[in-house]
Amino acid sequence: MNEVLSKEPTLSLPLTVKDIENTRINTVDFDNIPFGRVFSDHMMHCDYANGKWGNIQIEPYGNFSLSPACSALHYGQAIFEGMKAYYTVDGEVALFRPQLNAARFNRSAVRMSMPEFPENDFVETIRYLVAKDRQWVPKDANKSLYIRPYMFGNDAYIGVRTSEHYKIVIFTCPVGAYYSAPVTVTTASKYVRAFNGGTGFTKCAGNYAATLYPAKLEKEKGYDQIMWTDGLEHKYIHEIGTMNVFFIIDRVALTAPLDGNILPGVTRDSIITLLKDEGIEVQERPITIDEVMAAGREGRLTDAFGTGTAASVSFIRLLHHEGEEVEVPVDGQHIATKMKDRLNNIKTGREEDKFGWIVKV
Numbered sequence: 001m002n003e004v005l006s007k008e009p010t011l012s013l014p015l016t017v018k019d020i021e022n023t024r025i026n027t028v029d030f031d032n033i034p035f036g037r038v039f040s041d042h043m044m045h046c047d048y049a050n051g052k053w054g055n056i057q058i059e060p061y062g063n064f065s066l067s068p069a070c071s072a073l074h075y076g077q078a079i080f081e082g083m084k085a086y087y088t089v090d091g092e093v094a095l096f097r098p099q100l101n102a103a104r105f106n107r108s109a110v111r112m113s114m115p116e117f118p119e120n121d122f123v124e125t126i127r128y129l130v131a132k133d134r135q136w137v138p139k140d141a142n143k144s145l146y147i148r149p150y151m152f153g154n155d156a157y158i159g160v161r162t163s164e165h166y167k168i169v170i171f172t173c174p175v176g177a178y179y180s181a182p183v184t185v186t187t188a189s190k191y192v193r194a195f196n197g198g199t200g201f202t203k204c205a206g207n208y209a210a211t212l213y214p215a216k217l218e219k220e221k222g223y224d225q226i227m228w229t230d231g232l233e234h235k236y237i238h239e240i241g242t243m244n245v246f247f248i249i250d251r252v253a254l255t256a257p258l259d260g261n262i263l264p265g266v267t268r269d270s271i272i273t274l275l276k277d278e279g280i281e282v283q284e285r286p287i288t289i290d291e292v293m294a295a296g297r298e299g300r301l302t303d304a305f306g307t308g309t310a311a312s313v314s315f316i317r318l319l320h321h322e323g324e325e326v327e328v329p330v331d332g333q334h335i336a337t338k339m340k341d342r343l344n345n346i347k348t349g350r351e352e353d354k355f356g357w358i359v360k361v
């Protein structure tokens with residue numbers, strides 16, 4: 001089990017490690033972990049200067065200092081990723097398709113005019129970090145160690161330009177079982193998350209900041225999440241909050257295409273593979289809100305669900321668009337249920353990993 005710890009990770013960048021003998025873990029109540037507030041012992045950081053990345057540094061989790069002029073805080077060169085490490089039924093710690101997160105991180109970086117980070121180093125560092133803090137991975141089913149890699153422009157400089165200095169950080173935090181009650185979603189007629197040529201396909205910080213105010217307004221009206229539509233006509237469905245979205249209409253699975261407006265979700269890609277594996281036709285194409293509402297009205301919309309790392313598959317129980325509400329009975333969503341179960345079974349080793357998705361730590 002300690003294979004990774006006994007041998008150094010295979011990195012292209014130099015590695016320096018500062019260990020901590022920490023008893024902090026003894027104070028953590030793993031039965032009641034508040035989401036995103038408890039952090040494990042070690043973190044990784046690495047600085048970019050003079051056109052190249054320096055040492056990958058593994059250090060005790062702790063604060064660092066920044067210049068008040070730090071460029072990311074003004075001009076928003078900031079990107080992140082989100083993934084999980086968890087126990088399989090065989091008692092091993094695993095990651096789910098981390099190479100896809102590494103590749104997406106770099107696509108975000110390129111769009112934000114930031115330097116790419118070697119993808120193998122990204123994955124290997126995470127393996128090493130998780131192996132080091134293995135005792136922080138919760139053992140209970142559905143609990144996990146959340147992994148947060150991010151990068152930001154770190155010039156002490158005022159002026160709109162591509163930064164010359166960057167910092168990448170990866171820290172981890174144990175999180176409880178994520179139960180997502182079936183959600184209600186609404187379209188937003190005034191606000192837009194993404195538009196052609198924009199940054200919709202990236203995990204840049206600004207994408208999330210811009211959704212908070214519209215989401216607050218819709219929450220006040222009683223809807224859990226916004227289902228974003230295109231910026232030109234508000235006609236085509238993009239995605240929901242932090243999830244990609246699927247509809248099953250007349251036994252055909254529909255999901256928005258990767259046209260630059262939506263985040264290419266790791267879960268989305270996996271569910272498409274599993275749907276096809278079940279013999280279900282999948283259409284990745286522009287979906288109009290009108291066709292989904294009509295199918296809902298006519299009883300042809302059998303399943304509606306969001307996909308994402310947090311909840312894997314979240315059932316949608318109600319869709320709202322321009323004053324009309326359509327309900328999707330949750331207990332009738334047999335395809336969504338099957339997809340959720342299969343995905344979770346493959347992740348945890350209950351079902352054979354025939355697509356080679358699991359990376360053991």
Ligand SMILES: Cc1ncc(COP(=O)(O)O)c(C=O)c1O
Binds near residue numbers: 241265266
């Ligand atoms: C905007 C957005 N869409 C979709 C997703 C789902 O992506 P993934 O399945 O990789 O978690 C996320 C979560 O990362 C997201 O933030």
